[in-house]
Amino acid sequence: MAITEERPEILELESGDTSPSTGAFARPTNASGWRAWVFTVDHKKIGIMYGAVAMFWFLWGGIEALLIRAQLFTPDGTVLTAEQYNQIFTMHGTTMVFLVIMPLAAAFANYVVPLQIGARDVAFPRMNALGLWIFVFGGLFLNLSWFLGGGPDGGWFAYAPNTGVTFSPGAGMDFYALGLQIAGIASLVGAINLIVTILNMRAPGMTLLRMPVFTWMIFVVQLLLLFALPVITVALILLSFDRTFDANFFNVAMGADPLLWQHLFWIFGHPEVYILILPSFGIVSETLPVFSRKPLFGYSVIVISGAAIGFMGWGVWAHHMFVSGLGPVGVAAFSATTMFIAVPTGVKILNWIATMWGGNLKFTVPMMFSISLVSMFTIGGLSGVMHSVAPADTQQTDTYFIVAHFHYVLFGGALMGLFAGMYYWWPKAFGYKLNESLGKWHFWILLVGFNMTFGPMHIVGLQGMARRHSRYGPEDGFDFWNAVVSIGAFIILIGMIVFAVNIVRTWLGYKAGTVPQEPADPWDGRTIEWAIPCPTPEHNFDYVPVITDVDDFWHKKYQPDENGKLRKVADGNEIAQRGDQNPHLPSPSYWPIVLASALPLIALGLIYNLWISGVGLLLLLGSMYGWSLEPATDPDAGHGEHADDHGPDDVDPPGDEDSEVAEEAPVV
Amino acid sequence: MSEIVQDSATQIAYGRTDWDDHHHLPTNTGLTNEKVTMWAFLGSDCLLFGALISTYLLLRNRVGPSTSGPTAADLFDIPFTSVSSFVLLMSSLTMVLAVTAIQRADMETCKLWLLTTAGLGSIFIAGQVYEFTSFYREGLGFTTNISSSAFYTLTGFHGVHVSLGIVMLVTMWALVSGGQLGPERAETIEIIGLYWHFVDIVWIVIFAVVYLIP
Amino acid sequence: MNTTAVSDEDTHEEHHDHGLSDIGYIKIALILAVLTAVEVATYFWDFGILEVPSLLILMVVKFQIVVSYFMHLKFDSKVFSYIFVTGVILAMLVFAAMGTSMVFWQNPSGCDISAFC
Numbered sequence: 001m002a003i004t005e006e007r008p009e010i011l012e013l014e015s016g017d018t019s020p021s022t023g024a025f026a027r028p029t030n031a032s033g034w035r036a037w038v039f040t041v042d043h044k045k046i047g048i049m050y051g052a053v054a055m056f057w058f059l060w061g062g063i064e065a066l067l068i069r070a071q072l073f074t075p076d077g078t079v080l081t082a083e084q085y086n087q088i089f090t091m092h093g094t095t096m097v098f099l100v101i102m103p104l105a106a107a108f109a110n111y112v113v114p115l116q117i118g119a120r121d122v123a124f125p126r127m128n129a130l131g132l133w134i135f136v137f138g139g140l141f142l143n144l145s146w147f148l149g150g151g152p153d154g155g156w157f158a159y160a161p162n163t164g165v166t167f168s169p170g171a172g173m174d175f176y177a178l179g180l181q182i183a184g185i186a187s188l189v190g191a192i193n194l195i196v197t198i199l200n201m202r203a204p205g206m207t208l209l210r211m212p213v214f215t216w217m218i219f220v221v222q223l224l225l226l227f228a229l230p231v232i233t234v235a236l237i238l239l240s241f242d243r244t245f246d247a248n249f250f251n252v253a254m255g256a257d258p259l260l261w262q263h264l265f266w267i268f269g270h271p272e273v274y275i276l277i278l279p280s281f282g283i284v285s286e287t288l289p290v291f292s293r294k295p296l297f298g299y300s301v302i303v304i305s306g307a308a309i310g311f312m313g314w315g316v317w318a319h320h321m322f323v324s325g326l327g328p329v330g331v332a333a334f335s336a337t338t339m340f341i342a343v344p345t346g347v348k349i350l351n352w353i354a355t356m357w358g359g360n361l362k363f364t365v366p367m368m369f370s371i372s373l374v375s376m377f378t379i380g381g382l383s384g385v386m387h388s389v390a391p392a393d394t395q396q397t398d399t400y401f402i403v404a405h406f407h408y409v410l411f412g413g414a415l416m417g418l419f420a421g422m423y424y425w426w427p428k429a430f431g432y433k434l435n436e437s438l439g440k441w442h443f444w445i446l447l448v449g450f451n452m453t454f455g456p457m458h459i460v461g462l463q464g465m466a467r468r469h470s471r472y473g474p475e476d477g478f479d480f481w482n483a484v485v486s487i488g489a490f491i492i493l494i495g496m497i498v499f500a501v502n503i504v505r506t507w508l509g510y511k512a513g514t515v516p517q518e519p520a521d522p523w524d525g526r527t528i529e530w531a532i533p534c535p536t537p538e539h540n541f542d543y544v545p546v547i548t549d550v551d552d553f554w555h556k557k558y559q560p561d562e563n564g565k566l567r568k569v570a571d572g573n574e575i576a577q578r579g580d581q582n583p584h585l586p587s588p589s590y591w592p593i594v595l596a597s598a599l600p601l602i603a604l605g606l607i608y609n610l611w612i613s614g615v616g617l618l619l620l621l622g623s624m625y626g627w628s629l630e631p632a633t634d635p636d637a638g639h640g641e642h643a644d645d646h647g648p649d650d651v652d653p654p655g656d657e658d659s660e661v662a663e664e665a666p667v668v
Numbered sequence: 669m670s671e672i673v674q675d676s677a678t679q680i681a682y683g684r685t686d687w688d689d690h691h692h693l694p695t696n697t698g699l700t701n702e703k704v705t706m707w708a709f710l711g712s713d714c715l716l717f718g719a720l721i722s723t724y725l726l727l728r729n730r731v732g733p734s735t736s737g738p739t740a741a742d743l744f745d746i747p748f749t750s751v752s753s754f755v756l757l758m759s760s761l762t763m764v765l766a767v768t769a770i771q772r773a774d775m776e777t778c779k780l781w782l783l784t785t786a787g788l789g790s791i792f793i794a795g796q797v798y799e800f801t802s803f804y805r806e807g808l809g810f811t812t813n814i815s816s817s818a819f820y821t822l823t824g825f826h827g828v829h830v831s832l833g834i835v836m837l838v839t840m841w842a843l844v845s846g847g848q849l850g851p852e853r854a855e856t857i858e859i860i861g862l863y864w865h866f867v868d869i870v871w872i873v874i875f876a877v878v879y880l881i882p
Numbered sequence: 883m884n885t886t887a888v889s890d891e892d893t894h895e896e897h898h899d900h901g902l903s904d905i906g907y908i909k910i911a912l913i914l915a916v917l918t919a920v921e922v923a924t925y926f927w928d929f930g931i932l933e934v935p936s937l938l939i940l941m942v943v944k945f946q947i948v949v950s951y952f953m954h955l956k957f958d959s960k961v962f963s964y965i966f967v968t969g970v971i972l973a974m975l976v977f978a979a980m981g982t983s984m985v986f987w988q989n990p991s992g993c994d995i996s997a998f999c
Contacts, residue, residue, distance in 0.1 A: 230716035
């Protein structure tokens with residue numbers, strides 16, 4: 001709450017000394033250089049860091065994918081041993097789901113949502129930083145397993161009892177269970193923060209049904225995370241207890257039911273699928289209207305169908321288990337719910353097509369990625385509906401047909417949407433556009449490589465090629481299409497290299513002055529994040545906009561004349577805010593990263609030696625204490641009318657800081 | 669306030685100009701961020717305990733091949749657990765009395781009830797420790813069978829929640845005693861109270877579903 | 883008790899209403915104590931076929947009372963109710979479905995898991 005408040009007086013920041021007069025610990029008030037990033041609580045820097053870290057893991061997960069494809073290039077591949085192959089495909093899935101797509105969505109959620117709702121920051125800036133650092137340490141912890149005896153080898157779904165000590169004696173699955181637990185805490189912290197932000201910190205006049213669709217989809221995703229994460233938490237706890245403390249939850253010799261894990265995992269896992277795709281749906285619902293120069297067709301229908309997907313996503317989980325011995329009644333019931341959930345998704349696709357229909361289409365790079373989401377996701381969605389037919393699924397399950405399906409949905413859907421978002425919001429975040437022609441090379445190479453990689457998997461899947469096998473024989477007849485698939489995978493690599501070149505070249509060009517600085521509204525945008533300068537000033541909004549419409553900014557620029565024809569009444573770049581105010585922002589803080597670093601210590605201790613856990617626990621408690629004792633850097637924060645703003649309790653990390661020190665201009 | 673306002677300078681600013689307004693921008697819902705946070709967390713925690721309780725219910729009779737010990741339900745001491753359940757239930761009353769006390773700025777009474785609540789919670793935890801110990805003596809270890817693993821995990825997680833609540837209550841008591849937490853921050857106590865009552869209702873469910881229903 | 887609460891409730895803004903007086907809360911606690919006593923009584927006396935349903939009903943009533951009065955949901959903003967009730971209902975539906983599937987629908991052909999051991 002405190003963050004949205006503006007106070008009249010603007011503190012002048014003498015460079016250097018603003019040592020706080022209250023509180024037990026100093027805050028890094030004048031951080032610059034790397035400290036400005038590591039200790040930041042600014043949602044924009046946090047968003048950018050989420051994105052950068054996720055792109056690092058994308059590279060890592062991509063290398064894993066290429067290793068898989070190198071192994072399967074020819075029959076009887078010898079690149080990897082069977083054990084290594086198990087670890088590589090497990091970590092490829094785990095990395096791409098938990099360390100790439102989820103944090104990339106978190107990057108956009110953090111960066112864009114406060115801007116779209118007209119807020120100065122999220123509700124709890126320190127908790128936001130905490131979420132980032134827990135995620136960073138969780139990812140590092142998970143991948144630490146490579147150096148400590150081998151990665152997890154039980155698949156990203158980690159079916160117990162196959163992942164119990166008996167069948168997976170190395171420490172890999174321990175790293176998996178604890179690493180995902182840590183990443184889950186990060187997501188939960190972020191989810192609560194964004195839910196509160198979206199509920200409480202919208203600009204005046206922005207009712208829920210005037211929120212941009214991206215913000216809506218992020219809201220639905222955070223609610224899904226809020227309710228789905230505890231389920232995987234329990235599942236992972238049971239698995240950890242089995243592995244670490246010899247509990248018997250999945251001990252079949254004692255009469256355990258192996259389906260318990262599958263149920264718990266997929267009760268989380270299916271909402272997770274929508275957690276992965278809905279942010280991209282939100283992104284294209286922003287880009288398609290902008291580049292079609294038409295309002296989104298059926299705003300409320302898109303919002304409601306998004307919420308409906310989120311809700312119905314809770315009733316379909318057992319379609320992942322059709323061949324597990326679920327019984328005919330269960331199979332029939334979940335078959336039916338799965339067919340139903342295709343309806344709201346179909347509604348969305350129809351709306352997007354209707355948005356483009358008759359529009360004045362501008363084929364910019366973000367638009368091309370958005371259109372490819374609509375088409376590629378539809379292919380993945382259609383093969384998905386095929387799986388809801390249980391007899392067909394019985395044939396397809398555990399084959400490459402499934403692999404093809406979910407890559408069309410997650411790569412062709414989620415990732416394409418996220419790339420669209422990157423090109424679209426890049427000027428807002430960094431002040432300049434990515435190069436359009438390199439972007440088009442990136443797009444086309446990626447699209448061709450993607451379809452070459454995952455299209456033929458449909459064919460070999462229906463021919464009976466099983467997933468998760470480290471080899472196929474020359475007699476199986478899979479060699480031609482597997483060679484095509486592997487070549488496609490390397491074409492994707494080329495596409496990503498083009499993307500990297502694009503990022504570096506435009507960045508260098510921007511520094512050299514050859515790439516122009518973009519004005520506030522480079523795309524003629526519709527939502528209020530385009531009403532502030534590019535790059536976003538440290539404090540986001542000079543003035544909190546008053547919202548009167550969906551696509552409010554657009555309606556400020558275009559209004560109907562007496563004949564009812566839309567006329568441009570103002571130029572976006574002229575009416576945009578100037579970003580020249582200098583308001584009070586929360587100071588950076590040491591504690592989020594310190595507190596987060598305690599979690600991998602605790603987890604390591606659970607695997608190796610409980611004393612390490614003890615040290616981690618002490619660090620955790622100490623940093624919680626430091627967190628709550630950390631001063632607000634403003635000496636008069638907390639008196640008078642503002643007193644009731646800081647109602648943080650000391651155990652639940654409070655996020656509400658009324659720090660008053662304006663920071664220097666963002667270093668981008 | 670008009671949507672496009674002429675600023676004092678020549679700039680046309682998109683936004684509103686009550687920048688110099690001394691009043692808070694109220695939250696959209698009129699609710700504080702902290703309280704929404706706690707309720708969201710509690711909503712999330714419902715799924716955590718839902719998963720743990722249903723896991724226990726599904727596994728409670730699974731003892732494996734012949735000789736792997738009793739189930740937890742074989743050893744329940746209902747009169748004893750009834751007493752500790754009652755203690756936890758009454759701690760919800762003392763918690764709510766602490767909240768009403770601080771709302772009328774009666775800090776002494778608030779401190780008394782905070783400490784009483786923490787004390788009742790500690791009695792509950794002591795009862796749980798006693799229960800676990802006696803079960804263990806009767807041959808029901810954590811690893812004895814599936815049923816025992818599920819029982820200890822479920823009740824243990826609830827116990828951890830209660831213990832965290834006790835820590836929070838004692839912290840609150842110390843803050844109120846030290847004068848750092850005055851009546852203007854009554855909502856902090858109320859939020860801790862929400863957590864405490866939640867732990868209580870989880871036990872209401874556990875007591876009925878795990879202990880009493882045969 | 884209800885009447886005292888309602889009369890208070892209508893005159894105030896929703897979220898500024900703090901519910902009952904201390905005496906009111908003590909009465910609520912007494913009701914809870916009585917309900918608990920009835921619950922425990924099922925252990926000492928045989929309620930026959932009514933035992934499980936009555937325990938479940940008592941549990942729901944106690945849950946409802948604590949949530950409505952001690953946690954103020956009855957007097958507080960509806961937003962809190964929406965968030966919390968979503969969690970409660972979601973948990974009940976999802977885990978009821980999971981339990982049904984695992985207890986009643988699974989392995990109908992008598993296929994025994996232990997056959998694989």
